[in-house]
Amino acid sequence: MRALYTAATGMAAQELNVQVISNNIANMRTTGYKKQRAAFQDLIYDHVRRVGAQASDQGTILPVGVDIGGGVKTVGTPRLMSQGTLSPTGNDLDVAIRGEGFFKIQMPDGTYAYTRDGSFMMDAQGRVVTAQGNPVQPTITIPQNSSQITINAQGQLTVILPGSTTPTLVGQIGLTRFINKAGLNPIGDNLFTDTPASGTPQDGIANTDGFGDMQQANLEQANVEVVTEISDLIAAQRAYEMNAKVVSAADQMLQSTSNMFR
């Protein structure tokens, strides 16, 4: 009874589908989160009678074959890197990217990670850091007692120093882009690392060369649409149930055979 195992692959696939959907829903309010979807493919087929095989001595050819499929497999969980909506926060160190690019963050071990979450803060030394305390690249230190932090569309950060009335440029937040954003590896904390699939990071300046621009006092919301997720969840749940039904049908058939001769 191959159907038993075929339906089992279907149940496993839908289980993973629900996992992906629930992770999207869980991160509905996560700044800079990018939703995923589960991508499925059919498994290998058993060609019981191959189409085009010879059907008789007269050389007639089978117009259609008998192909029995073995179920479904998950091929990946591609990430949808579309723009999320910007929501104003009124906080000077919140930055959202409108368009292409990621903020580059230096991790404690010296490696780099990338994020769309621009809710930055100042640490004790005045550096611009993420919520985990990792500095955004290139590292920017804001002098003490300075006021009126302004970040323009290119990411240039200016402040008014004590005793001055004109803005002083203290640094520029850079952006990094990848040819295949969907190939980035998520490491949690809203961070991604580059992989062979994402291609090498290309550093650049916001608002130039096709990079997006920066919007101060805004944050990018998750690109999760609740309606889509809930309808996908219902579909996944139904599909799981139906695969379970197939399992019990196959079971019933086997039972009727084993009960044939008492």
Place this chain on the structure above:
Amino acid sequence: MENMLLVGLSRKMTLERQLDVVANNVANINTTGFKADRSLFEEYLRSPAHEDNFVHADRRVSFVHDRATFHDFSAGPSEQTKNPLDVAIDGNAFLVVQTAAGERYTRDGGLQINNQGQLVTASGDPVLGTSGPIVFQPTDKEINIAADGNITVLEGTGRTDSVRGKLRLVSFADPQTLVKEGGNLYSAGQGIAAQPDTTSRVRQGFIEKSNVNSVHEMSRMIEITRTYTQISAMLQQQHDLHRTAVEKLADVPA
């Protein structure tokens, strides 16, 4: 062996195969671009299972076996994903995929870009344009796929479209000759050429869902289960009949 048992057995075997096909359809109810399969059966005449070299030929017994699985190529529902690299095909065309084993065809338009900038399927095989694989530059943005499959981008700070290629769309005189290879791919039978398709349209930002109809599959499944249990019951009755006959006939009065 009894003919009845053998005929019943042949039917039960085809029903198991039929359930296998239904199970595969149901398992792929969420598979992008999947096309459901149907089983077809035929009568298969054989001599009864005993000597038939008489002067007059014996009456023949009909068995059953599955003749074919027929692919249902009707369109599946389209779902809007807003992902620029998702394409759904309106019409009978297929996308052409370059695999290690040669050209393959697919309806699964959930595409990706690999680290070399090539347009690939979810499993990483290049999708072919009219002049080979389609390659994007690292500075490309705003990928636009037109209804005829033309792919344009804005390169760097450019304000005008740069063309990156045109999706190759093909169709077949008889799509039933296509063989499912798994991985959402079809291969063309020997000597069957893919024809360029000009009537189908590509829709960016949509994917074609599986065309498996759950209600159909469930009713088919119930039908299969019921038929199967009926045959089991029938064979059991036949068996009981024989046993009773043997017992009664062997019951020699003292």
